[in-house]
Amino acid sequence: MYAVSKDDQTNPELDSAQPETVVDSAEATEFGAELSEVDSLKAQLEASQQELADTKEHALRTVADAHNTQRRAEAEVDKARKFALEKFAGELLVVADNLERALEAADQGNESLRPLIEGVELTQKSLMAALEKFKVEQVDPNGEPFDPQVHQAMSMVENPDVEPNTVLHVMQKGYTLSGRLLRPAMVMVSKAPGA
Secondary structure (H helix, E strand, O other): OOOOOOOOOOOHHHHHOOOOOOOOHHHHHHHHHHHHHHHHHHHHHHHHHHHHHHHHHHHHHHHHHHHHHHHHHHHHHHHHHHHOOHHHHHHHHHHHHHHHHHHHHOOOOOHHHHHHHHHHHHHHHHHHHHHHHOOEEEEOOOOOEOOOOOEEEEEEEEOOOOOOOEEEEEEEOEEEEOOEEEEOEEEEEEEOOOO
16 A cells, blocks of 8 residues: 655645636737637628618518509509590580580471481480490589589579579580599579579
8 A cells, every 4th residue: 555645635725726727828819819700700790681681671662662663554554544535535525515506406396307306316316325435424413503623603693493502504514534524514503692
């Protein structure tokens, strides 16, 4: 057996003490370089994430702009299709007015004019059917309340028998094209007596 001297025994106070870490300058420089590289990589990652977020936002805006442009184009095409006939239909209204005036002026009691009157009536019906086919509709507001959106008041007449602002007489019928006013109806409107 070996004898252990008192000097060879370990000192418990020394064992519990932390060993001193010795760092030389080369290790410290390498550690600092690693920290600098990590910071650089973090900065690059944050910049890349910001760039990605900006690119996503730009892409979403571009898609939204494309959808809006497409919707506007579709609406304009639909509007152009609906109202392409506006000028042409406006010119045909003069013909419809003249046919109506011819029928009003014709001597309905004269039998020799009967075939001519019937021909004008058939022509007027054909024209009105053609206009209705293309969504041109007549506005005949006789007896209705005056509406400045679709009527044009030509004169006002006192009339105690009807409510004020009632259409008494239609001088010229109005027309709409696909629900939009093509020409207002020219009307005579009632007013209260003494007003």
